[in-house]
Amino acid sequence: MTGKKSFRTGLFPLIAATGALGLALTLSVNAHGEKEPDRWWAPGEGRVFPASLDYDNGHGTLRTLLVGGPMETRGHPFFEPLGPTGRACVTCHQPSDAMSLSVESVQRQWQRTGGKDPLFAAYDGSNCPTLPQDKAESHSLLLQRGLIRIERPWPVRSFNGKPVTPDFRIEVLRDPNGCNSGPHYGPEAGRISVYRRPRPVANMKYLLAVGFPFDPKQGYALPLDPDSGLPQSGNLMADNRSGSLRLQMEDAASSHLQMLKRLTPQQRKRLEDFELRIFTAQQFSKTGGAVDTGGAKAGPARLRDSQAGALGSIGEPVWSEFAGWEKISPEEAAKLTPQQLAFRQSVARGARVFREKTFLITDSAGINSRVGFGNPVRNSCVFCHNMTQMGNDVAPGQVDLGTTTLPFADPWNDLPLFRITCLGRPHPHYGRVIHTYDPGFALTSGRCEDVGKITLQSMRGLSARAPYFSNGLARDLRGVVDYYERRYSIGYTEQEKQDLVNLMSVL
Template sequence: MTLPRRLPLRLAWPALGAAALVLGAASRPAADDPWWSPGEGRVFPATLDYPNAHGVMRTLLSGGPLPTRGHPFFEPIGTNGRACVTCHQPADGMSLAASTAAARWELTGGRDPLFAAIDGSNCPTLPQGERASHSLLLERGLFRIQRPWPVREWQGRPVTPDFTLEVVRDPNGCNSGPRYGPAAGNVSVYRRPRPVSNFKYLLAVGFAYDPKQGIALPRDPRSGQMQSGNLMADNRAGSLFEQMADAATSHLQLMGRLTPQQEARILDFEMRLHTAQQISHAGGPLDTLGAEGGPAKLRDSQPGALGSIGTPVWSEFAAWEKIPAAEAAKLSPEQLAFRQSVARGAQVFRNKTFLITDSSGINAPVGFGNPVRNSCVFCHNMSQMGNDVAPGQVDLGTTTLPFADPWPDLPLFRITCRGKPHPFYGRVFYTYDPGFALTTGRCADAGKITLQSMRGLAARAPYFSNGLASDLRGIVDYYERRYSIGYTEQEKQDLVNLMSVL
């Protein structure tokens, strides 16, 4: 049985007391403190375990431990006291859970660099000492993302948007004032931070072109490699170098540019990280009885082909479909039932088909048809990972009416197509986040978002780019509402259990 190397207790944070209300390098936390502050100089071990509501998350660092003192991922190299690690916490699967942000607010009285006005508040113009000014981060784990408007450039070409954007509702004041909003030359949307791990898979490309749009893939001018489009929600940065530059300027408020040495050190660290759930509270270790859960499989494997052609997606848990009687006798009834549920969930994920309708990037413009019948693996098809090997963004309706849930705390925009109407929403429609359209300037791309990575889900609620689903069951419930799939209650629970061990 594999035991966790370390189990830092998230619930111990409030007990640290007033002495812990020190920020950045001034804080000297214990080695097992789940919060990594900028500049503290802790060593990042080769194996790092943290508990979550579903079990234990493990991050492996290939090549051995990394001293973080002086490392640009861990040092506050910008002007607001943050480091990259501030928003990409190891305990949260190298992302940031809303519960972690809320705990940090309580512990520091809102004085942590995490809550920097630039994007850790609903708008920099709000009173920064008030909790309500940071509600989107504290309750949904959302950061403010400011994009230029009109769209200035995409893939090196000038862009004239083929749609107009009007602010219908602006609850936070960041889309209608003199400094923030279309009149000031920018648009504010609110999104979850994407995990900084498992990049070997996120950068993998399964096609030489974008099959969702029928165009050739762009190439990274520095490496010459084709870009997967899986790094950022709106694909505004196609390579890790572009992503670093974007994050350093916008989130760290770095004055100037990262040096080549800083870029190389960050890239080296990020490419060595592999993260996945390692232990389940309900099922025990995820790499026993023939199963291959945990990040070691990710570290030791290569990005797979489409699940329908290569290794089936989530076949890591196929051995749990029929556990030998002698082995089953060693498990508690609860452990056995949970493991069998996970195996069923993988089958439902692969085999339960439903009609996918009115989803740009799937039903149009690529010609799969509307509707098209398929299963979850139609988009979540890469073996060992569950992201999409077919580059390009998809509109699942999570940010756009009528499919998105009503959300009064988010801005609402009216999109009006100047030329050809949107293939499914018509000429005029409403969205909380235009998504990919803020990168391309195309009305047909409004609402498209890059699919989320499925590894490490247990540690980083809430889910979807805008935090629409507060827990794993919320993911399943959204898809059920959106596509009328007809999941049974048992199938829903099996899918939840599967996602909890990824």
């Protein structure tokens, strides 16, 4: 995988990289020659969130739109520190990072604050609270892969706190960070630690959209929101431990903000209102130009104005926003540089490859099991990334792509390694014994067949929030393509790989 070495050489170019980033902070001028606002939103600083906010990244410019903006953030629960550590929601959901958190931002903030920012709080911003917190090595998973420690109860408990009897046994084979063993951590202590990327909290109407009245991956009716009684999409959390916005907010407030009291109804309402009004996507490509010109119809305004939840095979094809870049008229081509023309045509080809290049999908729970598709099944990327405008899954539910489970995941030695033993039926693809860095959805459902399943993410704003996959497995966009190539032996040509990278860079 491209870039694999950089995850395994300690804090690699941290000093050099953050030194360069510090210079960028001083300059604070974007690609258009305009003064760029400070990239890091600190809790409680009281900035006004504008109606439109641009930040540059390696591939171009991300734009975030706030419907009804601008908005005063002073006193707003998303931007104010609500717990004792000085953290706020915005700490891990930065506007410059598509309302997620990039490794680039993490490293910059470590350099700026000497590791004193609330982001690096011991309880989940370090590899384990028992480590010396003033050392960068104790925060290596966050600094190198953008991973936050997630603590799950063991045995499994449902979202309402009721115990679930799992049909598997979990053992810790390796614990490099100390948070899965000893008197206070690990299965014996009733706590299991896994490490995951923060998920974006923008474009929420798409994440909440429900395309089916049942879960075709599990074969049963969707769970209902305990407040509204409506079906839950299952697309909010990596392990689906919180199916509604209220449950997600309460989970984050108690775990990541360490709030001693519950969010008030007024705070929840303001948080939900903000998250439902914010849309973010790449707006400008360094090579191809604006993504809403020359026949393309992409960008955050398209997300803001489009219907959520449409299946690509029924509505507009997925990434048809770029169809206008496929056949560019001579008059339009004359306005472009050769590089712009070639890049736009590459993006359009990438959209076609994404939809039309089929391959055999094998041994992937949630796809090849319990849904009648068979093993293998031949399809393309849109089989799972099928929601128009967004690229997440209209059919709710979790899928095991192998990103956290051996033999498909990279053999990293800095993550805990668990041995799962199925007590009832064996796993449909791994057998009775499974080795994994993160059991995923199984820590919510208690079912061995769900080991390794992770909720698919949306594909918007990718350029602003590297690395990718739930555990930061892919350092860059090429790493995403390389992983799928390796996992499913797709047979992409070099041109197709670059076309897919160019497509993802403008989403």
